[in-house]
Amino acid sequence: MSHPKTLPCTKPPSLSFSTSSPLSDFCMELFFPCLLVAFVSFTFISLQILFYKRQVTSKPNLPPGRVGWPIIIGESLEFLSAGWRGYPEKFVFDRMVKYSPECFKTSILGYLTAFLCGPAGNKFLFTNENKLVTVWWPEPVNKVFPTSLQTDSNEEAKKMRRLLPQFFKPEALQTYIAIMDTVFQKQFGSWWEGKDEIHVFSLAKQHTFFLACRLFLSVEEPDHVARFAGPFHLLGAGIVSIPIDFPGTPFNKAVKAAKVIRKELMVFIKQRKHDLAMKKATPTQDILSHMLNVVDEDGKHLSDLDVADKILGLLIAGQDTLTAAMTFIVKYLAELPHIYDIVHKEQVEIGKSKAPGELLNWEDIQKMKQSWNVACEVMRLSPPLQGAFRQAITDFMYAGFSIPKGWKWSANSTHRDPECFPDPEKFDPTRFEGKGPAPYTFVPFGGGPRMCPGKEYARLVLLVFMYNAVTRFRWEKVLPHEQIIVNPTPMPAKGLPIRLIPHAKSNKED
Template sequence: MELFFFFLISLLLVYSIYFGIWTLAYKTKENVTGMRPSLPPGSFGWPIIGETLQFIVAHYEGTVDKFVSKRATKYSSKVFKTSLLGENFIVFSGAAANRFIFSNDNKLFARWRPPSVQKLFPSMKFVPIEHDAAKAKKFMSLFFKFSEAQKLVASIDSISRNQLKNNWEGKDEVKVHPLVNIYTFTLVCHLFLSINDTEKVSKLLYHFNHLNEGILSIQLSIPGTPFYRAIKAAEALRKEIYLIIKERKEALAKNLASPTQDVLSQMIAVPFDDGFMPELEIADKILAFLIGGQDTTTATITFAMKYLAEMPHLYNEVLKGIF
């Protein structure tokens, strides 16, 4: 039962991965078209750096929610303006505000890529974000369409058992978040790239953690900064993915791999409206999928385990609802 619950959370969240990098940020359509919008209360902070330092401190202390709630209280509004990482932002907080954003996608709001993301993912400079999101949605839909549920359940169950056996069983104490991070990355590597080699997964995870830490950092390409490490990590990851793409193309040509076995095969074998994707775009999309599915999935499973451990009666209710 525990493994099934673990799998259920993972599967539901993996299906939402195509939202990841594509819905990273929004700008109002008025802003995109150059018209000056009416701004909510708030402060842009210091010139250039804005309120970035306060946000970074909150991030490392794990109190981003307090960063938001403090300003929402100060301005008596769940919508306020601020400036982070050299960009002006409007922050929406609360269920109603988020519902307003997502119900007005491509109406009052347009998707937007921060400059740091464009620099780390070169192919995104040449592909309109709506077109990019459509591709992402298509390939994720194809993956779940052609993947047999029984095989998916068996694969995820096997990975879950191995992770629990190797990292959890027999331990007096475990740090949940780092271990769940390894679990989710192992899972997405299997689902998207058919990688099952633990050493290769560990190598990719090492670079991936540096990329994830610097993707929304201050754009200082100086050795030692998070953004510089993210640039180097993205280059190293693309190099590894290029090798995997080359091997997969050879396997597909020799009928040693299936065009529908994972997301990578489908990106190689299935054309979009503008033809087959170049390798750079494939590599960037794979990285975007990994980012989209990693932090959100890891955080959700970690919090689910935390709250279920603190309130075991809810755990029993969840199991009753499932079975």
């Protein structure tokens, strides 16, 4: 029997380097910077741990709860993943059961946060604006909007509220209705009619963005709008995200998208300033003209970059939330034929009262009561935003718990609370008849001094959209069990594809 040969034992090649080797010199050059980075990182982490420990132990009687790992992440992943699974309220409800139905603490996006729960939490939040709390935006917002760093995001928000009232007051809004109807008629003719299937979410983004460009900037040419329409979905998702500026992260994509959009806006601003000087545009024709003519307390005009950032903020506010509301109105009307019939009947009656070619007006909007109740029930079950964050500007007590100055906090959603809305999962627009829900329970637009100034604008957009949709089509979902995700606004995972059934065809089949 032969034996296998024994292979000679060989030593692995030596990794020792000569002091004169270029590789050795390179490694030595890297060694000390790496050591310095490791030391700084260790020191930073240690200080963060000490800071967090001091924050959560130095104050007596803090709300119950946990802050998770104290370096940046906290419970952010649990908070965000609840949204990704389509049930953002679960993060709050689980902790209300585990810790307290009134208030609990956590850490989100690197900030110690107290959630105030239920209608009492909403009331406290809305009635103590600028007394105990003030508006607060996550760090990504300040970095995406660089002019806000000149003061702070709270001051910028106050400036915006001084600029907007004349454009969102009832007299101004009434003049928008015919424009909205004209824009929607063109869009439905181009994007819906003649199609067997459409993806609602992507079209809703185009609807809201093109409409905002028309009303805020007087821009109607599709090519002009399309140049910077694309980056907006990246911007909305990245603003409320963990502020990690690495390539590929949502925050990094948001920063890049904002730069692209801002560059295009600066082109519009330059052209508008020229048109104003040449009397080709008027100072009151839209928000852009108004911002270019307004002066601050020192008699100075806003800088072009400041105007661009404020217009950018308006476009974001007017797009993502309205896109979500529009999309979910279509979703629920597809799932609930009896609700669709209520909306269709009301809108057809309004259509019959119009002369051929006559556009919608203020009186027509006032007749759309049942349609608005349906839209409100949609926003109850699928709110476009899951609350608004504030920052404590002083130490205070709430429900027997101590809330330290500087903590961020938010009231939770009451929309699916059975104590506020019996049988909360049932779609029931009659909840909004008469006096409607109890105060501080239905809050899709916030409340108090910080109530969304665009609430009435949103109502008009949604109702004009519903009129144009239901008077043309019925529809059915292509994916009956499509998943819903929240990032940061709710959206169907596949964009809500629907099959369109024009009314002429529907009537023949009936």
